Amino acid sequence: MKTDHIQARFQLDYPEFTLNVDLELPGRGVTALFGHSGSGKTTLLRLIAGLIRIQDGRLSVNGEVWQDDRIFLPTHKRPLGYVFQEASLFPHLTARGNLEYGMKRVGNAMDGAALEQAVALLGIGHLLDRRPHQLSGGERQRVAIARALAVQPRLLLMDEPLAALDLKRKQEILPYLERLHDALEIPVLYVSHSPDEVARLADTVVLMEQGRVRAQGAVNELFSRLDLAFAQDQEASAIIEGVVLSHDDDYALTRLEIQGGHLSVARLNRDIHELVRVRIHARDVSLALDEPGASSILNILPARILEMREIEQAQVLVKLCTGAGEKTPLLARITRHSRDRLRLHEGQSVFAQVKAVALMD
Numbered sequence: 001m002k003t004d005h006i007q008a009r010f011q012l013d014y015p016e017f018t019l020n021v022d023l024e025l026p027g028r029g030v031t032a033l034f035g036h037s038g039s040g041k042t043t044l045l046r047l048i049a050g051l052i053r054i055q056d057g058r059l060s061v062n063g064e065v066w067q068d069d070r071i072f073l074p075t076h077k078r079p080l081g082y083v084f085q086e087a088s089l090f091p092h093l094t095a096r097g098n099l100e101y102g103m104k105r106v107g108n109a110m111d112g113a114a115l116e117q118a119v120a121l122l123g124i125g126h127l128l129d130r131r132p133h134q135l136s137g138g139e140r141q142r143v144a145i146a147r148a149l150a151v152q153p154r155l156l157l158m159d160e161p162l163a164a165l166d167l168k169r170k171q172e173i174l175p176y177l178e179r180l181h182d183a184l185e186i187p188v189l190y191v192s193h194s195p196d197e198v199a200r201l202a203d204t205v206v207l208m209e210q211g212r213v214r215a216q217g218a219v220n221e222l223f224s225r226l227d228l229a230f231a232q233d234q235e236a237s238a239i240i241e242g243v244v245l246s247h248d249d250d251y252a253l254t255r256l257e258i259q260g261g262h263l264s265v266a267r268l269n270r271d272i273h274e275l276v277r278v279r280i281h282a283r284d285v286s287l288a289l290d291e292p293g294a295s296s297i298l299n300i301l302p303a304r305i306l307e308m309r310e311i312e313q314a315q316v317l318v319k320l321c322t323g324a325g326e327k328t329p330l331l332a333r334i335t336r337h338s339r340d341r342l343r344l345h346e347g348q349s350v351f352a353q354v355k356a357v358a359l360m361d
């Protein structure tokens, strides 16, 4: 049995829905369970939490068996944290009272350090004496996440924790989730049907369709697969990780090093060597056969065409790779007319002109 993975195998038959998954997931980092409404994301999370019991399921988390032919740990014996869409806090308890109740409930000896760490990570120190009705939806959710973490779980399950919040509150809470992503040693399973959240937070994506796993892989790999929904969306984009190389304060630009290449972006308030994630929309990338000599475009990357797919009558989606070892994926959305005029074909070397780069975190 692998000790640094989550292995989950479940088959569940409801009258009108069957879930059938056999997954091996990384033992740390954020894995997004992504899919349309009704694809089985919550059901899978509930099976993993032990809230649904089936006969022949198997689940091990970083070497510990939680369920197999002989073992079934009930939910309260599973060292996990569960965050729901709506923060289910006790209204009569303060934020602190809710955190402490969470710890007592699982029978953990009160670990002050873990509690403090969770409070600091979610930035709720100044809210601890308030009751839930004195908190905004986003703040309540931050308390609920801290409560889940204070018990020092070995797995964190999050079921659309932002779904009940409006856009402004979502924007407020996302930086805290990004901090979790960087700080947590434990695996996080994050249910979402927002590609934007997935792009920001996830390392790995499991794409669910009708109770089955349609695809699984690294976020940048899945986002650039032309056969999947991500690339066919209006917001289709490549996700690229880079390191801050230098700042040019004169021109208010920051230079990022990406795998085997560079990107210039609007000045980032980030330290040198810091890791950042950027998103390049397919609609912001155009293609040229020769290196444009005089151009106002900052980022012109040598690239190779891997695959093309017509997506609408007039549009073609192009999957490219760039950088050393051609490992960095890029998407371009061009017109069918341009494809034919430039006689573009798979395997061809081109120059990708990147009009805009959006910072993800």
Ligand SMILES: Nc1ncnc2c1ncn2[C@@H]1O[C@H](COP(=O)(O)OP(=O)(O)OP(=O)(O)O)[C@@H](O)[C@H]1O
Pocket: 014, 015, 016, 017, 035, 036, 037, 038, 039, 040, 041, 042, 043, 044, 193
């Ligand atoms: N207890 C149950 N009995 C029968 N059918 C169920 C039960 N629970 C869920 N289902 C069905 O299983 C399917 C998957 O539901 P699930 O809640 O897992 O989907 P989901 O991907 O999480 O959706 P959403 O994004 O809307 O939360 C749905 O068709 C649902 O109606």
